[in-house]
Structure formats: C-alpha cells, structure tokens
Amino acid sequence: MTGKWLYWFDELGIGDIELVGKKCANLGEMTKAKVSVPPGFALSLEAYQRFMNETGLTEEVTEFLKRYGDEGIKGYGQFMEASRFVRELIETKEMPADMAALIKENYRKLCTQCGLEDVAVAVRSSGPVSMPGTFETYLNIIGEDDVVKHIIKVWASTFNVQAIGHRVNQHHPLLIDGIGVAILKMVKAKTAGVAFTMHPTTMDDTKIVIEGTWGLGESVVSGAISPDRIVVDKNTGEIDMHINPKLKQVVYQEKGTQMVDVPLELQNVPCLTKEEVGRLAELAKSIEKYYGVAQDIEWVFDDDMDPAQNLFLVQTRNISVVKEKKTDAEKIVELMLLRVFPRRSTPKTFGEKTP
Known part of the structure; x- marks a missing residue:
C-alpha cells in the first residue's frame, strides 16, 4: 500500500485505472486534457481496503460467508440474504477518524474552490473492471458528514444483489479488492x-448519436425515459433530430434528487438547440481524437452558467467495435429484447462493457 489514498482529479490520468477505477481515471485524464469537467477528488481502492480492514469488516464478512459452506452462495434468495446482511453491516460502521478527517478537509477545499459554504456533490462509484451499472451513485449530497456517509454507502454497494450475483456467476471471490x-x-x-x-446500432463512424432530456442525465443513462435522439454527420454537420415526448425528468430537491413531471410546454420541445448540438458534436469529435477511439460520453448543460461556458462532461468511455455488423435478424431480436428489458443504447450492445 502506498499510504496515499485521496487524489484530486488533476493528479490522475488514464494510467491510474488500477489505482482509482475507470471513472476517476477518466475524469483525471479529461481534466488534464483541459475538458470542462466538474471539479472534485477521488478515493482509491486502497481507501476501501483500509475501511474494510480497520473496521473489522473483512473478518466479519468472511465469518458470515462461512455459513454457506464449501459450495458458497447459490440462487437469488441467498444473494438477497447475503446482500441485506452485509450492506447493513457495512453501513453501520463509522469511518476511521483519520480517514473521515481527510475526506472532510478536502470537501471543505472543494467548497472554497467553488465559492460555496456547502457545495452539492455527486458521490459516484468507480470500478477498476467493467461491471456496467452494478455499483451505486448518489447525487446532490450536501455537507461533509453526508459526504462521508454516502461514500460508505457506495462501498456497501459492492455487496448489492447484482454485484454478488455477478461475482458468483463469474466464479470470482465475494470479497473484492475494492472500488474507487x-x-x-x-x-x-x-x-x-x-x-x-x-x-x-449501425456502427457508422461518420455519425455522432446524441440522446438527451430535461434535467439530470440519470433518467437517460438508466433507460427510465425515452430521450430526444439526434444524429449529427461528422463531415457535413447535418443534424437529424427525432424529438420524443419527455414526460418526466430527474431534478434536485433540497437533498438528493426526485423524478417529477416535465412542464407541459416543454414536453415536446427539443431539449437542445441546434447551436448546443453543434457545440456538443465538436467537443465529442475532439474527445474521440484525443483518445484515438470512439467514445461513449455523458454530458450536461449547466442552467446557472454563461451559455458560452455551460457544457460539462462527467464521463467518457472507450467503445470497442466488433468486426462484423449485426444482421437484420440480430437487430430485430435485440429490439424485441429491449421492449422486454428496456435500457438505453450502450456500447455493450456491440462489444464494450462500461465501468
């Protein structure tokens, strides 16, 4: 162990995936590339390991898992039982005092940097390997005590039902090295x-596909709503907009977020202007050029900032492409599955698992 387990984004880069996980490493790389990224800091996998070891959780979880015998956990019922017990166990533990103090100190530095007494933050998981959508994220967290509390919640999500099921099915140990x-x-x-x-879907590398909605992007990422879908030709700049009725949006509440109705006058209005589409497309092209491979990007337009400076990226991931395009039959099967198990189009559709 290095001893250091907290890093500001400008200290990190793409080579630090094993240190802080993919999301944090990419945020660091984008920061170095002078892309507009919200300011913040990262906790490494070592922070998770310290928490688990110093609170006695490693031994307690190991002892609990012995009840399942040599065959280990099997079936959804046991996944649920183990998840409920271990998550509650983790969330009842206090952060070690020195760790809590350092996290709070850096949260206060972030508040000062942002010119706010208590800045609202996102507390996001950052896995070192691809486990799409497995671990949890908490939005609009305010105050140093709540930040510490939700970091522990993110760590506890390494034992949610999906995470346990994934490790069992892949024959991986249930106790992991951690997440950032x-x-x-x-x-x-x-x-x-x-x-x-x-x-x-077509793997046409001359096109940029943008999906967007009003409010926070979690409803798009999770597949909870049908977003506007915009296709931009990289060579000509031609824009093809397909506008969907946007009935719901995720917005801030005093703490956390909630799903609310979109005002009637905005439900059938494009969530992006053509000028905003153009800016986003140009930034997407520059990010693709920087990384040298097609990208899956999460973007936000800030409602409080000058329109010339209000575009932020909060994530980018490489897209890996399979050699052969899907047949029409394969596309039809996928569309049928999407109706039963709705989700957004992601790189996983054609070969990439995301962090």
Whole structure:
C-alpha cells in the first residue's frame, strides 16, 4: 500500500485505472486534457481496503460467508440474504477518524474552490473492471458528514444483489479488492444525456448519436425515459433530430434528487438547440481524437452558467467495435429484447462493457 489514498482529479490520468477505477481515471485524464469537467477528488481502492480492514469488516464478512459452506452462495434468495446482511453491516460502521478527517478537509477545499459554504456533490462509484451499472451513485449530497456517509454507502454497494450475483456467476471471490469513489461538484443540469461518437446500432463512424432530456442525465443513462435522439454527420454537420415526448425528468430537491413531471410546454420541445448540438458534436469529435477511439460520453448543460461556458462532461468511455455488423435478424431480436428489458443504447450492445 502506498499510504496515499485521496487524489484530486488533476493528479490522475488514464494510467491510474488500477489505482482509482475507470471513472476517476477518466475524469483525471479529461481534466488534464483541459475538458470542462466538474471539479472534485477521488478515493482509491486502497481507501476501501483500509475501511474494510480497520473496521473489522473483512473478518466479519468472511465469518458470515462461512455459513454457506464449501459450495458458497447459490440462487437469488441467498444473494438477497447475503446482500441485506452485509450492506447493513457495512453501513453501520463509522469511518476511521483519520480517514473521515481527510475526506472532510478536502470537501471543505472543494467548497472554497467553488465559492460555496456547502457545495452539492455527486458521490459516484468507480470500478477498476467493467461491471456496467452494478455499483451505486448518489447525487446532490450536501455537507461533509453526508459526504462521508454516502461514500460508505457506495462501498456497501459492492455487496448489492447484482454485484454478488455477478461475482458468483463469474466464479470470482465475494470479497473484492475494492472500488474507487469520485466526489465531484454537481452541475445544475438544464439538460443532460449521452453522446456516442459512432452510431451504436449501425456502427457508422461518420455519425455522432446524441440522446438527451430535461434535467439530470440519470433518467437517460438508466433507460427510465425515452430521450430526444439526434444524429449529427461528422463531415457535413447535418443534424437529424427525432424529438420524443419527455414526460418526466430527474431534478434536485433540497437533498438528493426526485423524478417529477416535465412542464407541459416543454414536453415536446427539443431539449437542445441546434447551436448546443453543434457545440456538443465538436467537443465529442475532439474527445474521440484525443483518445484515438470512439467514445461513449455523458454530458450536461449547466442552467446557472454563461451559455458560452455551460457544457460539462462527467464521463467518457472507450467503445470497442466488433468486426462484423449485426444482421437484420440480430437487430430485430435485440429490439424485441429491449421492449422486454428496456435500457438505453450502450456500447455493450456491440462489444464494450462500461465501468
């Protein structure tokens, strides 16, 4: 162990995936590339290990898992039982005093940097390996005590039902080396979503596909709503907009977030202007050029900032492409599955698992 387990984004880069996880490493790389990224800091995998070891959780969880015998956990019922017990166990533990003090000190530095007494932050998981959507994220967290509390909640999510099931099915140990955590300033989202620098179904690398909605982007990322879908030609700049009725949006409440109705006058209005689409497409192209491979990008337009400076990126991931395009039959099967198990189009559709 290095002893250091907290890093500001400008200390990190793409080579630090094993240190802080993919999301944090990418936030660091984008910060170095001078992309507009919300300010913040990261906790390394070592922070998770310290917490688990110094609170006695490693021994307690190991002892609990012995009840399942040599065959280990099997079946959804046991996944649920183990998840409930271990998550409650983790969330009842106090952060070691020196760790809590350092996290609070850096949260206060972030508040000072942002010119706010208590800045609202996102507390996001950052896995070192691809486990899409497995671990949990908490938004609009305010105050140093709540930040510490939700970091522990993110760590506890390494034992949610999906995470346990994944490890069992992949024959991985149930006790893991840990995940990173990103603590970054919340953006007051006017509109948000994702952008693919390659068409996610046709794999046409001359197209950028943008999906967006009003409010925070979690409803797009999770597949909870049908977003606007915009296709931009990289060469000509031609824009093709398909506007969906946007009935719900995720917005801030005093603490945390909630799903609310979109005002009637905005439900059938494009969430992005053509000028905003153009800016986002140009930024997406520059990110793709920087990384040298097609990207899946999460973006936000800030409602409080000058329109010339209000576009932020909160994540980017490489897209890996399979060699052969899908047949029409494969596309039809996928569409049928999407109706039964709705989710957004992601790189996983054509070969990439995301962090």
